[in-house]
Amino acid sequence: MIALEKGRAMKTWWEIHRYLADQLQKVQIVNEINKDFVIEALRSIAELVTYGDQHDPTFFEFFMEKQVMGDFVRILKISRTVTVPLQLLQTISIMIQNVKSEHAIYYIFSNEHINNLITYSFDFRNEELLSHYISFLRAISGKLNKNTISLLVKTQNDEVVSFPLYVEAMRFAFHEENMIRTAVRALTLNVYHVGDECVNRYVTRTPLADYFSNLVTHFRKQCISLNGWVSEASNNPGQESFSSILSAVDEIEDNLYYFSDVISAGNPDLRRLITDNILKLLIFQLLLPSLRMELNTGTQISATTSLYLLCCILRIVKTKDLANSIAAALFCPPEAFIPISEAKHNGYVSGHCFTHENQQAEADAGILSVTVPAISSSQIHPAEDIIHKNNCSGPSLALREVLLSYVGNGDDVQVLGSLSVLATLLQTKELDESMLDALGILPQRKQHKKILLQALVGESSGEEQLFSSESSSMKDVISNELESYLQMLKDHYGLLYSCPKVRANPQEHRFQVLDVLVSLFCRSNISAETLWDGGWLLRQLLPYSEAEFNSHRLKLLKNSYQNCANDLLREVRGIWSDLLITFLVDEWKKCKKAIEASSPKKEPKCILLPSQKCSLEGESSFTAGERMYEMVKVLVLHHQLHIFSLGGALPDQPPIHPPIDLPINSRAKTAGLDVLPKPGTEINLVDAVPCRIAFERGKERHFCFLAISRGTSGWVLLAEELPLKQHSGVVRVAAPLAGSNPRIDNNHSKWLHLCIRPSTLPFMDPSKTDIIRKAKTKVMVDGRWTLAFRDEESCKSAFSMILEEMDQQYNEVERRLKPLFDLDRAVDALDTPHLPPEASSSTPTHIL
Numbered sequence: 001m002i003a004l005e006k007g008r009a010m011k012t013w014w015e016i017h018r019y020l021a022d023q024l025q026k027v028q029i030v031n032e033i034n035k036d037f038v039i040e041a042l043r044s045i046a047e048l049v050t051y052g053d054q055h056d057p058t059f060f061e062f063f064m065e066k067q068v069m070g071d072f073v074r075i076l077k078i079s080r081t082v083t084v085p086l087q088l089l090q091t092i093s094i095m096i097q098n099v100k101s102e103h104a105i106y107y108i109f110s111n112e113h114i115n116n117l118i119t120y121s122f123d124f125r126n127e128e129l130l131s132h133y134i135s136f137l138r139a140i141s142g143k144l145n146k147n148t149i150s151l152l153v154k155t156q157n158d159e160v161v162s163f164p165l166y167v168e169a170m171r172f173a174f175h176e177e178n179m180i181r182t183a184v185r186a187l188t189l190n191v192y193h194v195g196d197e198c199v200n201r202y203v204t205r206t207p208l209a210d211y212f213s214n215l216v217t218h219f220r221k222q223c224i225s226l227n228g229w230v231s232e233a234s235n236n237p238g239q240e241s242f243s244s245i246l247s248a249v250d251e252i253e254d255n256l257y258y259f260s261d262v263i264s265a266g267n268p269d270l271r272r273l274i275t276d277n278i279l280k281l282l283i284f285q286l287l288l289p290s291l292r293m294e295l296n297t298g299t300q301i302s303a304t305t306s307l308y309l310l311c312c313i314l315r316i317v318k319t320k321d322l323a324n325s326i327a328a329a330l331f332c333p334p335e336a337f338i339p340i341s342e343a344k345h346n347g348y349v350s351g352h353c354f355t356h357e358n359q360q361a362e363a364d365a366g367i368l369s370v371t372v373p374a375i376s377s378s379q380i381h382p383a384e385d386i387i388h389k390n391n392c393s394g395p396s397l398a399l400r401e402v403l404l405s406y407v408g409n410g411d412d413v414q415v416l417g418s419l420s421v422l423a424t425l426l427q428t429k430e431l432d433e434s435m436l437d438a439l440g441i442l443p444q445r446k447q448h449k450k451i452l453l454q455a456l457v458g459e460s461s462g463e464e465q466l467f468s469s470e471s472s473s474m475k476d477v478i479s480n481e482l483e484s485y486l487q488m489l490k491d492h493y494g495l496l497y498s499c500p501k502v503r504a505n506p507q508e509h510r511f512q513v514l515d516v517l518v519s520l521f522c523r524s525n526i527s528a529e530t531l532w533d534g535g536w537l538l539r540q541l542l543p544y545s546e547a548e549f550n551s552h553r554l555k556l557l558k559n560s561y562q563n564c565a566n567d568l569l570r571e572v573r574g575i576w577s578d579l580l581i582t583f584l585v586d587e588w589k590k591c592k593k594a595i596e597a598s599s600p601k602k603e604p605k606c607i608l609l610p611s612q613k614c615s616l617e618g619e620s621s622f623t624a625g626e627r628m629y630e631m632v633k634v635l636v637l638h639h640q641l642h643i644f645s646l647g648g649a650l651p652d653q654p655p656i657h658p659p660i661d662l663p664i665n666s667r668a669k670t671a672g673l674d675v676l677p678k679p680g681t682e683i684n685l686v687d688a689v690p691c692r693i694a695f696e697r698g699k700e701r702h703f704c705f706l707a708i709s710r711g712t713s714g715w716v717l718l719a720e721e722l723p724l725k726q727h728s729g730v731v732r733v734a735a736p737l738a739g740s741n742p743r744i745d746n747n748h749s750k751w752l753h754l755c756i757r758p759s760t761l762p763f764m765d766p767s768k769t770d771i772i773r774k775a776k777t778k779v780m781v782d783g784r785w786t787l788a789f790r791d792e793e794s795c796k797s798a799f800s801m802i803l804e805e806m807d808q809q810y811n812e813v814e815r816r817l818k819p820l821f822d823l824d825r826a827v828d829a830l831d832t833p834h835l836p837p838e839a840s841s842s843t844p845t846h847i848l
Helices: 002-026 035-055 057-065 068-078 083-098 102-109 113-118 127-141 164-170 178-192 197-203 210-235 239-263 268-287 303-316 320-329 340-345 357-364 383-388 399-409 412-427 433-439 444-456 462-466 472-493 506-521 528-541 551-571 577-595 621-645 667-671 766-774 792-821 823-829 837-841
Strands: 154-156 159-162 682-684 689-696 699-710 713-721 728-736 751-756 783-788
Touching: 002 035, 002 068, 035 068, 035 083, 068 083, 068 113, 083 102, 083 113, 083 127, 102 113, 113 127, 113 164, 127 164, 127 178, 159 197, 164 178, 164 197, 178 197, 178 239, 197 268, 210 239, 210 268, 210 303, 239 268, 239 303, 268 303, 268 320, 268 472, 303 320, 303 412, 320 433, 320 472, 399 412, 399 506, 412 433, 412 528, 433 472, 433 506, 506 528, 506 551, 506 621, 528 577, 528 621, 551 577, 551 621, 551 792, 551 823, 577 621, 577 792, 667 682, 667 699, 689 792, 699 728, 699 792, 713 792, 728 751, 751 792
Parallel strands: none
Antiparallel strands: 154 159, 682 728, 689 699, 689 783, 699 713, 713 728, 751 783
């Protein structure tokens, strides 16, 4: 019965299919009268063909027999309405996307029907029609393979001379609508990944090859636009500029991933076109000249934006030639990449850059001139010279030295940007190790591996090389490889340079990097987060030989650590002393994780984003808390740097004393307080002092006042007496003891003023940070209490109680931190981790 019903249904569908095909063939013109029938016929035929392809091959055989594809093209040509072309494009797109058999695709793509549809002159002023057309093209590209692509191209002498699908799609490659641009890029990738050699040669020949230069030019405009948003954010920071930067960054990274996808197609010509255009139109003309340290209004983007873009390009567009060309260019001065005409226009021409008249002619023709200063062991600038050298006079610094200069004396953003570039180069797998070595940033693990390998093949003594300077033969190899890449800049990218034979001294350069990093850690105007990134880089570069990380560098780090420790010691008796230990333990773990991570903590886009700190101008508990938080992060970094610079392993916990039991006679014990005093907690009021306070005007309340410290924590409490339980009460209000700054009123000796800060800082609770940023002037206000006591003695008693408990709290913080501030002993203790507990409890109470 079921088979009979199915047979009847199939017969009905056959009849419908035949009827629709016959009726379409009879249509001589499509107008307002018959357009609805034609539209419905097209939709139904698509559904029937798709069904037949998957269930009954005879359906598609009938479709081919009736040459319905030819009728589709004919219907398009005789249509006088826009709705029919819309439906026709949608119908064919559905068919192409849903048919499964290769036989069906072969028929649809054959007899030039698809090419006729592709090249038809549609009225693209209709946006919906354009959208359907682009979807139609993309659907076709989704079915391309080495067999089907041959049906859509025309060849002559085994060379492709026409490929309408690709050519027509190129017309919309830079359309203002993002969805259309995305669809065209998807189509091009489908074409490139087919891997047809003839097609590959066709799309990389002029004029189609211009697509790649236009692509990079379009990308260059996006980079300049991003720089505009960054500049706007620096002048008018806010959520709107923040969002604009992120949106521009997303678009830029999407473009770079497209470049990467094109390269991954495996076509050498495509890879060369992408690499060449990125280097010529973006790297050499825009990014590298922008890295000059002096103020220059001639550059189109800032050094900050350039540093971010260099990181992005190296991270995403992974080609050997691109990475090594950028690395080699870092041995050139930034102004060497400026055409002579532009250099003169800006009023600056390097005295050693352009020495021949023919270079002028070449520059006028659009060729850039690069002059590479000679580099040898006797001419390398010491780190101090690099940091303090003025670019505006004398020979210019090479870009490599400019990056180090930014690390040594740039602002926080410039330091972060330069560190990000160095870290990105270090992590770029496509970059030759010889280039990393020449730059002075070859990681210790790779350096060790290279030396051991040389020892195994008999080139040198591995053990001797580990703890000595590089041999002259190694220097020659690296210099020769660097020279070859500089020669490639001349031969392949039209860049001219004139210099003696370039000599790279890896050890000198590595020492420069180490010295600049050490100088960075001695700076007090750089954020802790940025210093952590510097710590990560030092961790990668730290040599195996202690002799390389010499006593001078260790002394500088130790002196800087001592300065940080002295600053933090003052915070022990500050507003947030009760959270100091908590900060320290948390940040120790975070810093260890950041330094030992496989990549820096911050992403390159953080270079562009305005600071998100929520400080207020002037002094408040919040600004004091942020200041202390920064101090803790910097101190932790210095302590860990000192440990691993001496070859030690970083412990999981900071070197601090454990807490000790409370004395029997402490107020916390007397009050019976074993936990955080929350409202409703019952306590003993033996030492409490009666007082009055008005939290609202005209509504005075009576409480018992008590100050209590417990270890490194402390509170001021207001409790209500329990009428049926003598000397007992219930906590109604609790506030931190630290930072309360008690003061007896000068005019009313029975009044006691207290400062009341929040129990936590906003950045400790990320869920509240955004709220505070939006309304920080309303939220970030410290509280004030004025307590009225019945007489002067009671007021003085409360005042003394606060001072006494605060002193006990501060002393406990000092006691626990003592091992941290004794740097040498803390490092020595790493060798004896099983210290008996009593050894720590016997230390003196005070540090100072």
